[in-house]
Amino acid sequence: MSPKVQRTKAAYEQIYEDLRDKIANDDLAVGDKVPSARQLADDWDVQPNTAMKALTVLRREGLTETILGKGTFVRDQQAHRTAQDRLRSIRSSGRIYPDNEYARILETELVPAPEPVAVALGLETGSPVIRRLRVTINRESETPVSVSTSWFNGSLATTSPDLLVAERLPEGTPAYIERTTNRRITAGRDQSAASAAAERDAELLQVEVGSPIKRGRNWLTDAEGDVVEYGESVSVADRWSTYSYEIHSETED
Known part of the structure; x- marks a missing residue:
């Protein structure tokens, strides 16, 4: 079935997304030919220049x-996948990681919440929290590309016990x-900053202490505004994060 343009945002942006x-899900893999502007125009029932605009953004x-x-x-390319990327991927394709990467769960435990984690989850310092440490590995080189730690309210140990099992959850933790x-x-919120690898970062990423890395934090919240998952991550240099957004001009009365 051909895709249909939704009128909630610009047509070219929908085609681009x-x-x-x-591409992110490897449905279009490295080296694959992308549909031409003419083909996209036919598939989406838009003008060729609209399809060309989407190709230009890519x-x-x-x-x-x-x-x-x-x-x-x-x-x-080397792409850094944020929590938002993983959530979008699992909901759109049922997969979390592209074909050239896989994740390994290194540690899971129920621990007292450190102060920054307690603040992020809206808990008292020392409250029980679940900690899951994972490393994402490139299949070709078998080298780590990112390491992330997810934190959850300890009450989920009862309702969601597999969070404490050191195995991947195929459907993803969210x-x-x-x-x-x-x-x-x-809803979710991501933050990132350039940083230098501390000793633990260097050990897990297999880089030298002090090497440039990207450090990230993310929050996933439910309909009530409560934080479901708080994450901290580090990734090696030269991995791009891509963000898209709309710009609306305001009209004066």
Whole structure:
């Protein structure tokens, strides 16, 4: 079935987001040819210049490259996947990671909440919390590309006990919590900053102490505004994070 343009946002942006998600999920893998502007225009029932605009955005973000006389192809790139990316991916395709990466759960435990974690989850310092440490690994090089720690209210140990099992949850932790608690995750917030690898970061990422890294934090909240998951992550250098947004001009009365 051909996709349909929704009138809630610009048509070119919807086409771009659809292609971007397919690239992120490896439905369009490195080296694959991207549909032409004419094909996209036919599929989406839009003007060719609208489809071309979507292709231009992909190229500007480094996701694709155009080879004269041959077409547009998915570029080989290093992309840093945020919590938002993983949540979008699991809901759109049922997969969390692209084909060239996989995750390994290193540690799970029920521990007293350190002060920063307690503040992030809206708990008292020392309250029981679940901690899950995972590393994401590149399949080709078998080297770590990111390490993340997820923190949850300790009460989930009863309703969602698999959070304390040191194995991957194929559906992802957000979907697992939604299924076991009937809570719906409705919003998220990500932060990131350039940083230098501390000793523990360097050990897990297999880099030198002091190497440049990207440090991130994220919050996932439910419909009541309560934090369901708080995450902290570090990733190696030269992995791009991509954000898209709309700009609306305000009209004066």
